Amino acid sequence: MAETITLGKALNHGLRRALENDSKVVIMGEDVGKLGGVFRITDGLQKDFGEDRVIDTPLAEAGIIGTAVGLAIRGYRPVCEIQFDGFVFPAYNQIVAQVAKMHYRSKGKLRLPIVIRIPYGGGIGAVEHHSESPEAYFAHTPGLKVVTCSNPADAYWMIQQSILSDDPIIFFEPKRRYWEKGEVDLSAPLSEAFPLHAARVARPGTDATVLAYGPMVRVALDAASAAAEDGRNLEVIDLRTLSPVDYPVIFESVRRTGRAVVVHEAPGNLGMGAELAARITEECFYSLEAPVLRVAGYDTPYPAARLEEEYLPDLDRVLDAVDRSFGW
Amino acid sequence: MAETITLGKALNHGLRRALENDSKVVIMGEDVGKLGGVFRITDGLQKDFGEDRVIDTPLAEAGIIGTAVGLAIRGYRPVCEIQFDGFVFPAYNQIVAQVAKMHYRSKGKLRLPIVIRIPYGGGIGAVEHHSESPEAYFAHTPGLKVVTCSNPADAYWMIQQSILSDDPIIFFEPKRRYWEKGEVDLSAPLSEAFPLHAARVARPGTDATVLAYGPMVRVALDAASAAAEDGRNLEVIDLRTLSPVDYPVIFESVRRTGRAVVVHEAPGNLGMGAELAARITEECFYSLEAPVLRVAGYDTPYPAARLEEEYLPDLDRVLDAVDRSFGW
Amino acid sequence: MAKGGSDAGTDVPAGGFVQLLTPDGKRIDSVTTADGTTYSVDFTDEEYRDLYRDLVTVRRLDAEAVALQRQGELGIWASLLGQEAAQVGSGRALRPQDMAFPTYREHGVLYCRGIDPIMPFGLFRGVDQGGWDPNEFKFNTYTIVIGAQTLHATGYAMGVTMDGKTGSPDGEAVIAYFGDGATSQGEVNESFVWSGVFNAPIVFFCQNNQYAISEPLERQTRVPLYQRAGGYGFPGIRVDGNDVLATYAVTRAALDNARNGQGPTLIEAYTYRMGAHTSSDDPTRYRIASEVESWKAKDPISRLKAFLTKEKIAKDDFFTEVDDTAKKQALDLRERVLAMPDPQPVTLFDNVYPNGSGELDDQRRAFTDYQASFEGSGH
Amino acid sequence: MAKGGSDAGTDVPAGGFVQLLTPDGKRIDSVTTADGTTYSVDFTDEEYRDLYRDLVTVRRLDAEAVALQRQGELGIWASLLGQEAAQVGSGRALRPQDMAFPTYREHGVLYCRGIDPIMPFGLFRGVDQGGWDPNEFKFNTYTIVIGAQTLHATGYAMGVTMDGKTGSPDGEAVIAYFGDGATSQGEVNESFVWSGVFNAPIVFFCQNNQYAISEPLERQTRVPLYQRAGGYGFPGIRVDGNDVLATYAVTRAALDNARNGQGPTLIEAYTYRMGAHTSSDDPTRYRIASEVESWKAKDPISRLKAFLTKEKIAKDDFFTEVDDTAKKQALDLRERVLAMPDPQPVTLFDNVYPNGSGELDDQRRAFTDYQASFEGSGH
């Protein structure tokens, strides 16, 4: 019995189910208790599971991740909430030097099943530090896995799969999509869900491949619909997993279409689009009709809210890139 | 009157000259005083310029960068030493959220002429956290400029140019090259030095372009010499500036050679090679005989010392990539 | 720690605080703390009235901002309601040469620095991110990342010492503002370490408004915050943050100690956030009405008004005039906020680097051409 | 804070410390601190001899490691010379169920946990990065990033409480080791915040060996480190870290408080790093010989030996046997270190992710093929 719920609510359901299924799962972060988080993703969970399972922490991100490491050593499965993308950096040292490395350091004898939830991306008219897309900082770090969801169903399943995984996972949530609705079958078995580390063709097409993830998937799909009206049949791939990237799906598509455009909000320079372009070119060199083009945030700090519309990739910029690809 | 000195000594001379020329220049870091830093780069400077100009700080990297910001607001030009690459992360929040953004935040009214020196890279048989190459984490951050030197002369001039610049600059020092010697004209005027944000053709060639920086330039040059014996004439470009990258020099070269190989120690995934490959392909699409190939560290945490020889790019791996490029 | 006036009564937290004006408007001549320091104020009637005007004005301007946000003219607003005395008391204690490092809530301190109150509105409206010169106003840009500014303030204070600007009554001092939640951030504690080691001329001014968004103080500490200082080698003191007189006296003394070369002080201004954390917050989810009520009784403005009335320092006509003037300022502010122009799109590429970047110039050019391609296209 | 034995004499730092065995080998029955806690030990002669054996053994094994490094068999070594009493005293105070979080210097604690002393040598030889299971040995992998482990220890201790393993004499306690320099790291101070707020069953054991590489204590603090704890709401105490008896007594008491549910304690073990920071360091650049000399007089081993001799608890033959046995262990250790195999190149791809990664498998395959391409090529 599928329900129509928002992406935020889907995450809330997924977290609840994870708390129900495994008493070792604990949620920790700033304001995740009574308030239910500033986005209400943990709404009601402390009331139902208690203050030991849903922990309001001191205001210290390094502390959140550092103590999560200790809890994981103790046998817990911490799910940490970072309140906004721009506030993960105090924890960066614990994430890249400890979370990412302890399994390797211990020759595999230690596992840190930690999930770090980060609401990311712009488009909500916020002040500085509340609209960033830091995914590349983590995807460039061996030892971490990085995933992101673009719709309610994926949100519901991917958060549960991430908590179930023994890998440390950075879970990016497209905050501006928290309120978008979609169908989710809340009672389906987790085992039947689409695999966590797999990309999905969100819209099959033949003429060009548009690669997007998180908040930009909707933009890519809208662009594809618009392009269809001009008789261009775009294939849209939702990456879902940013580290590792599910390349086989991508290569197969680009070999068919001969053109690829990558879309993300993060600054273009050294963003996910760089690696995707490099890998696609290595693997599909003779299939490419044009270089892989990138539609990304500009290489500036995230600007003031009243400039973000110009800063963020949108339907027009995606279509423009597609045009340039065809014009090559 | 050019002298033959090590890269480490060249940095020491450059810092000394900066301290002499501007009383606002201060050096701060762990053990930079009496000890002269663990690599002796600041050797003798505290003795000659005093404890207010060369400051032994508490053991706190966020504190080093955070107080440097305050000193810069006050009108000083702090040169911060991070003891090893792997220990910059406690300061990451101050660097990406403050140092990189305050000029933008203040609409250009505030300038933070801060230089952050980071000895980086492997090859010295060290323990964990002492051999990393985190340059991409900074190059992906708008508002920061990132440079790295590969030889004593560049070390001497680039550190002075960086201190003179009003941009916040991450200055990466190839620690395994600290003891390599080269000629430096210590008394030449700074104004005549090769520009800071420019790449340099380290060895002209015609058949393929090898892009390297910092510790890998020597490896690339050795590979070029070896290739020459097999009749292959490689052009080696020393990037010197990683953000922004000096692309015109690179595009001109690749358009001529039709082949490019990027070499760096950092993990390949989302490393500098990714952006270089993407940009080169965008700009030189029809000139490329083969995809841009990358020789980089593997996507694992930096391994134990006795494995680093296999982990690090070396002459053979560069030649292998060149072969693959020609075999495409 | 002084218990404040003998009849300060039930509003005094365990551990006490310095209080010179009780909630019911009774002035205490002087308070001597355990370490023997005596605090008192001797203001002229004029000065008392000015302080009252400050309190009323910053509250009125804040209320206008709250309204502007509700009407969609600001993206968000962080209200200072309830913290007027902490901000006016400390703000007025600053001398012209002193430097302040605010969070995102110090609108009252900004006002006391003589700065046009519209200055931070660009940030909250979303047309810029601050955009002022910290050195021009001796007031740093608002810092949103919790605690980061305490290290900036410490470094700046180290610079003051290096410039030889301490050790005399006309020396310079620095004040760093932060909240109770911020005391848990590693960087804030590092700023304590550094200030102690370098004997920096700094005052750490912590507005303990009892909450970090939804989290009550006990999620940050189980002992009073002012006690944090001792372990770093400098004094900590708690003051009634709803008492503008005590806040002024304690802050002025700490700043003068700093400028005289006696190093840092941590001040915990014990107060309460009467409104929501920001306009995005819903405090009913995490605190009960009766708690808010109990703090209403400690209101910083009504207690000063009661004192001024009782002591016949001011009469109704004065209070009315102050309200009217504040209202005029608020309406003027509103008009100017509504008139704030949106930034030109291309400006998003400005001021990334003092020396610019060729790469970025190319992106700016491409952006301009792209924008131009829509001209007349109805976009 | 107790001044220790009446004739503890000049070796007592300002602020005092708990001492039960003076440098000249005089045992003090008990010491009562300002807060009324009394510390004493009642060891059997056997136990005293065992402690002596521990001290001599860990020093001898350390000396062997220093030699191995000089001979190029280790890439680097962090010597514990001078800190034997701090490590043996605290290490022996641990109960089997307790969990320890070391830095990179706690070889003596490791030994007292009953762990084969060769365990950390892989890290220093460069054949691995630790490679042991923290839970198997109740001893976390060495942490090189200063301070990071204090948060891990705090989180682990929170887990102990959540598991209901506190509040009784057979409860579990956690000990976090760190140095004087580490006290400046934000993360260490955050671990104090968290431990206070969550009343975690943890003992923060700070070996103040007076230096952070070249930087003397005054670069980290201007007041004694043990005083840091008060501001976070838990007790801090300083002990003579060269006195194995006092260190044992103070640590045991703190651990038992933790396991009984009374929360955290900060212990400052006042000691001295007799050797270089690591084999890469040259201490002559930053400290004078006379300082090192003055600390020789406070040697942890000679004072226990003096006591054992005076009290006729042990005779020369015992001391000789202990030295001989330690030497045998050292030589055995040396042989096994020399026999450590180098890792297989391809193992650098192992254990990056518990669930593996297809991308990485491809890289492993390419690497293997590439390696194979050299077979017989003389490479």
Ligand SMILES: Cc1ncc(C[n+]2csc(CCOP(=O)(O)OP(=O)(O)O)c2C)c(N)n1
């Ligand atoms: C590093 C960081 N983490 C999280 C946040 C989100 N945040 C904004 S304000 C706030 C609470 C701050 O509480 P406090 O320090 O008491 O200051 P107050 O808002 O009460 O004045 C939080 C968690 C942030 N801005 N920075």
Ligand SMILES: Cc1ncc(C[n+]2csc(CCOP(=O)(O)OP(=O)(O)O)c2C)c(N)n1
């Ligand atoms: C975050 C970080 N910064 C710098 C270093 C380099 N480093 C290694 S040991 C050390 C000094 C540590 O001093 P202390 O905490 O007193 O411990 P000790 O070595 O004296 O036992 C430093 C600066 C590090 N390992 N980690």
Ligand SMILES: [Mg+2]
């Ligand atoms: Mg607060």
Ligand SMILES: [Mg+2]
């Ligand atoms: Mg030390």
